[in-house]
Amino acid sequence: MSTTRTDSQDPGAPEGAGVLETRLIDIGREEFARDVWGRTALLTRGTGDFSDLFSAEAVDELISRRGLRTPFLRVAKDGSTFPDSSFTSPAGVGATISDQLDDTALWRRFADGATLVLQALHRTWAPVSDFSTRLSTELGHPVQANAYITPPQNRGFDDHYDVHDVFVLQIAGTKRWIIHEPVHPDPLRDQPWTDRSSAVAEAAKGKACLDTVLEPGDALYLPRGWLHAAQAQGEVSIHLTLGVHSWTRYALAEQLAQAALALLGDDPEMRRTLPLGVDGPSGEIDTVRERLAAAVAEADSTSLFHRTRRAQGRPAPLGPLAQIAAVEGLGPGSGVRLRGALEARLEDSRLTTRVGWLDFPETDLPSVTRLLDGAVYTADDLGVELVGRLLRAGVLVPVEQ
Structure with a gap:
């Protein structure tokens, strides 16, 4: 049996309080972990200036000069997402790639009230990438980042829930957020809100547990499953969403089951063919259950956990x-x-x-x-x-x- 000598720490992580405490919440880490994390929404006013992470200038730079391709951008309005072909085009001589962003088409969609969603900013914008990496290291869960740019008095998406936790950072303008408690607490990755669209729509008619306007410097934490809808107010709104893809006990169970099945593959009795003419599992299920339980008790999924965790992120950039x-x-x-x-x-x-x-x-x-x-x-x-x-x-x- 191998023994782990040490785990690395992110060399960029700060000593003492990290970005969670210094930039996203106004309570201590222990209190957040005990009372808020995965349990309830948390609104934090005036945590600071986020312009070092993202800005209106960054939006224009990414859209007009970086040659971004789909799926690094989505366009939505009133709950509907536009097809990629409506805002992409070939880029001309030397770059005839058909799905590069067309800044003129995007401008027309935006002027008509559509929300621009810059996706995976942890891959395309260095300040967001560095911040996401630091936050992921502190939380112990993978973090992704999207930006939502919404014209005045418009909304991109109807009431819905996400299958990951989010930190919302208001960058510019203001946006009204209406929050309702979950209809399906702690949804898994394969349990999207569209599977419960009727329940979501009905719950959204009820009294909100939080109805507030975010201003620049405000931060909002929402656990996965919490219903939300947001609408820009009197000016263009830009907010950054940090999505936290939380590890769950269910994910650990999947890995443990995978490790147990690998053990059963080495068991001659489990590889044995069922009797000729069998029309159901009833005669065999007790034996299978017993051997499966024994394999689960013996299985060690630690290495699979770390292998999967490594695959969910990327190392820091290397020139x-x-x-x-x-x-x-x-x-x-x-x-x-x-x-x-x-x-x-x-x-x-x-x-x-x-x-x-x-x-x-x-x-x-x-x-x-x-x-x-x-x-x-x-x-x-x-x-x-x-x-x-x-x-x-x-x-x-x-x-x-």
Whole structure:
């Protein structure tokens, strides 16, 4: 049985209070975890200026100059989503890709009252990407980011619920949010609101548990399943939604069942063919139940959990030119640190990360363990040969001294 020596921390994570406490809520982390997380909505007024994360200028930059393609943008109005073909087109000579955003078509849709949804900003806008990574590290759950840009007095979507928790950050303008309690608490990923559209519509007619207008600097937390609808007020509204894809006990059960089934695949009795002419499971189900229960008791899904978790995110950006320069210029005084958001784990002599795994001799393990704290080291601190190997693998990145 392997033993985990240490888990890495995100090298970009702050010491002490993180972005959750300093930028999203005005209560302590422990109180949030105990009384709010996954339980109820939380409105926080005036948490600060979010313009360092996103802005109107960022919207125009992304739409008009970055060559974005679908599905990095959706367009919606009054609960209906427009087909991609209505706001995309080829990009001309040298970039004849048919699904690039057409800024003129988008302008016309927006001027006619449509909401623009910039999706996956954790992939396309560096400040949002860095913030999402830090928040994900603090929460222990994957985080995605979308921006919603809505013309005055319009709404993009009808009352609905999400299958992930959200933090809403009001960037510019104002937006009225009407919140109702869940009709289906804690929905799973395959339990969307459209499966319960009648119940959602009926609940939305009742008294709201929160009816408020968000202003720039306000933040709103909603657990998955909470009904909401939002409408821009007298000016263009921009808000950023950070979606938290929470791990659940159900997900752990799925992984445990998968590990148990793998064990049963090695059981000759479970591989045996059922009797000829069998017309139902009744004669076999007790045996299967007994062996399945034994396999569940024996199964260890820990490695599957960490493998799945690594697959749900991406490591911090790595510049290939800076990386090759670091490799070629490597010397005893070269500064390096662990690449951010690697989900690095050292188990026995194997380091597993989001960019692959590496085995090490016993003599290297103390240095590998040290670098997992995310601190800056010189190549001489860890060993020049080891640092060179980890730079080439994309596990370490150069740091200016």
